[in-house]
Structure formats: structure tokens, C-alpha cells
Amino acid sequence: MPSISSGDLSSPLDGGVDFGSVKTVPESHAWQEPEGFSLESSDLDGIPVIDLSTPWWGVAREIGRACASWGAFQVVNHGVPDNVLKRVEEQGWRLFSLPPDQKLKAERGPDEIAGFGAPRITHFFPKRMWTEGFTVFGSPLEQARRLWPHDHMQFCEVIEEYQSEMKSLTVKLLELILEWVGAGKEDLNWEVGDSSGVTQLNSYPSCPEPSRAMGLAPHTDSSLLTVIHQSNTSGLQLLDASGQKWVTVPPVHGALVVNIGDLLHILSNGRCRSSMHRAVVNRVHHRLSFAYFCFPSPGATVEPLIGPDEPTALYRSVTWTEYLRIKGTLFNNALFSLLLPDSGFSTRLQQPFSLLPSQSRPSVMQESH
Numbered sequence: 444m445p446s447i448s449s450g451d452l453s454s455p456l457d458g459g460v461d462f463g464s465v466k467t468v469p470e471s472h473a474w475q476e477p478e479g480f481s482l483e484s485s486d487l488d489g490i491p492v493i494d495l496s497t498p499w500w501g502v503a504r505e506i507g508r509a510c511a512s513w514g515a516f517q518v519v520n521h522g523v524p525d526n527v528l529k530r531v532e533e534q535g536w537r538l539f540s541l542p543p544d545q546k547l548k549a550e551r552g553p554d555e556i557a558g559f560g561a562p563r564i565t566h567f568f569p570k571r572m573w574t575e576g577f578t579v580f581g582s583p584l585e586q587a588r589r590l591w592p593h594d595h596m597q598f599c600e601v602i603e604e605y606q607s608e609m610k611s612l613t614v615k616l617l618e619l620i621l622e623w624v625g626a627g628k629e630d631l632n633w634e635v636g637d638s639s640g641v642t643q644l645n646s647y648p649s650c651p652e653p654s655r656a657m658g659l660a661p662h663t664d665s666s667l668l669t670v671i672h673q674s675n676t677s678g679l680q681l682l683d684a685s686g687q688k689w690v691t692v693p694p695v696h697g698a699l700v701v702n703i704g705d706l707l708h709i710l711s712n713g714r715c716r717s718s719m720h721r722a723v724v725n726r727v728h729h730r731l732s733f734a735y736f737c738f739p740s741p742g743a744t745v746e747p748l749i750g751p752d753e754p755t756a757l758y759r760s761v762t763w764t765e766y767l768r769i770k771g772t773l774f775n776n777a778l779f780s781l782l783l784p785d786s787g788f789s790t791r792l793q794q795p796f797s798l799l800p801s802q803s804r805p806s807v808m809q810e811s812h
């Protein structure tokens with residue numbers, strides 16, 4: 444792992460805080476217990492690690508169980524070559540160690556998807572997070588050219604190879620999940636192979652007071668599913684099914700983490716649980732993570748898969764773009780807002796959210812507690 448001098452860590456992209464040189468967490472970034480923010484976590488009963496090289500039906504069943512209980516799992520023997528993961532990490536370190544002025548050349552504009560910026564969920568919270576991210580949608584060429592005018596090709600090649608590997612893996616995972624749900628590719632109104640992807644590189648610098656900072660606040664992903672390469676530093680945590688405990692997802696060498704997102708929650712009619720997760724920071728290690736969000740093809744409608752065993756749709760249909768708009772306004776209430784009136788208060792909803800900061804807690808749940 445290349446070393447990064449602390450001088451390189453300043454982030455003009457996050458309220459001017461120089462993550463690398465501050466000795467205490469500034470008020471703008473200080474999260475507090477009374478807001479339901481608890482850093483306590485457990486790593487005793489982690490999410491399942493599933494071997495994708497085992498026979499098809501057995502894997503589909505294991506994945507289905509994990510989707511129903513955790514909304515997440517890790518995969519090994521996933522077919523993504525080790526050297527692709529290693530190269531994307533190298534490019535991640537290269538990217539995040541650019542000087543602040545250089546990063547600003549590829550800053551994400553208010554209505555843009557791609558480039559450097561603070562998490563999109565930032566405006567839902569009163570405090571800033573201890574992170575910066577870089578988003579790639581389609582080709583990274585335009586941003587990479589601004590960052591490295593004469594030397595952007597290696598970054599582009601590595602990211603494109605990573606995206607292509609992630610796309611193959613997410614198609615395979617979607618097919619397995621559909622099998623478990625009792626549906627087939629033909630039941631979707633888009634071609635699985637035409638699914639879109641967004642790649643998000645996340646950087647969480649080490650923090651002088653990790654107990655007062657939040658790497659990435661609790662959220663669910665809006666995707667169908669998300670694959671995360673978290674290298675060897677832990678930080679990702681999931682809320683367990685009871686909503687009472689944060690569980691650390693331990694880095695397993697060569698494994699990739701899979702999170703179920705809101706759109707698959709809707710598509711599976713709540714049989715796959717959209718996972719509530721967050722990232723915490725630590726005092727010693729700067730952590731990078733690489734998330735690939737898999738979406739349907741643009742314009743496709745996501746509609747609960749119902750059939751003889753699953754006669755009642757719990758959610759109304761929604762397009763990807765419409766869902767992103769709803770999520771951008773309602774945040775963690777978005778999924779609830781799509782519940783159909785006669786769906787009842789199903790056990791297929793997400794967890795109770797007692798541990799979440801109030802901003803992350805769906806108001807439906809606040810009312811019911």
C-alpha cells in the first residue's frame with residue numbers, strides 16, 4: 444500500500460477541513476450520542492461468506508437466506524481476478540493522494556453524477572462525514588483527463604476493467620437471486636445484461652478522535668445490489684435484523700461484500716432485505732473502499748415479482764430514475780413511501796431503527812416506537 448503523507452490529505456471538498464493535519468475533530472464533523480449515534484458494534488456473528496464455485500442451486504439457496512436475513516453477504520471464488528482488485532486499489536491511492544487543488548479540477552457539480560465530492564446524503568445530516576468520494580458513471584475519461592492531463596490512460600483502463608468485472612459478477616448474482624425468488628430473467632422488463640453501473644471510490648482518512656466522527660452515515664443503497672471491495676481495513680458495519688446491533692463486516696482476503704439495495708428489495712417484494720449500513724473510521728489506518736452499484740437499464744420499471752406463492756405486491760412499481768428522485772428527497776423514508784396501502788405493516792419491512800440517528804430513521808418507524 445503506498446504511503447500518503449499527511450499533507451496530501453487535506454480536502455477542500457469537505458468544508459475546508461484538512462483531514463490529515465487536524466488534532467481534534469472540528470465541531471462541523473463531531474457526531475453525538477444523543478442523536479442515536481452509537482459506535483458500539485459486535486463482530487461475533489458476521490454475515491455469511493459464500494463460495495460461488497459451489498453448485499448453482501446450493502449457492503442460490505445460501506444467497507437467498509443471506510438476502511432475507513442480513514440483506515448482505517461476502518463472496519469468495521467470485522471470478523474477479525486478484526490483480527484487478529489490486530490494480531484498482533493502487534489507482535485509488537493515486538487518486539486520493541492528489542493535491543487538493545488538483546482534486547478540485549474534477550469536483551462534482553451540484554447536478555452532476557461524476558467526480559470528487561462529499562457523500563450525496565450529506566445534506567440530510569447536521570454534521571459532515573469523515574470521508575471524500577469519487578464517482579464514475581460510464582467512462583472515467585473526462586474527469587481523469589482533468590486530473591492527469593498527460594497520464595490518465597492507466598486510471599481509465601483499470602477502472603474500465605474493474606467495471607466490466609463488476610458488471611459480470613452482478614449479472615451472475617442477480618440471476619442467482621432471481622432463481623431463489625422463483626423468477627427468471629424473462630420476468631424482468633429489462634435485459635439483465637443491460638444493467639447499468641455506477642462506481643464509487645471512497646476514502647476515509649485516519650481520524651484523531653474516531654469515537655466522535657462518522658465515516659459514512661447509516662443508509663441503504665438505492666441500487667439493485669452493490670458490490671464492495673473493502674481491501675484489508677475494516678470499517679463497514681451492518682445493522683442486524685433486530686435493529687439493535689451494528690455488526691462489523693470483517694475484511695476477508697479476496698472476498699467481496701454484496702449489499703442488497705432498495706430496488707432489489709422492491710423487485711423481490713421485500714423477500715430480499717435492503718441492508719442498512721454505515722462506515723466508521725479509525726485512529727491509525729486510512730481506509731479506501733470501492734463500491735459498484737448495479738442498477739437496471741435506464742428507463743426500466745422495477746415491479747415486485749409476484750406469482751402463486753407471492754400473490755400480493757407490497758410496493759408500487761417505480762423506475763430507477765424516479766426512485767433516485769424520491770430517495771433524494773425522502774432519504775430513508777423512500778422505500779416506505781412506495782408501500783401499497785393494503786400491504787399492512789409487513790415483517791418484510793426493514794429493521795427497527797432505534798440505533799439510527801434521527802435523520803436516518805424512517806418517520807414511519809419513529810411513529811411506531
Ligand SMILES: O=C(O)CCC(=O)C(=O)O
Pocket residue numbers: 643645659664671673678679720721722731732734
Ligand atoms: O466504505 C464502505 O465500506 C461502504 C461504502 C458505502 O456504503 C457506499 O459507498 O454506499
Ligand SMILES: [Fe+2]
Pocket residue numbers: 662663664720
Ligand atoms: Fe452504501
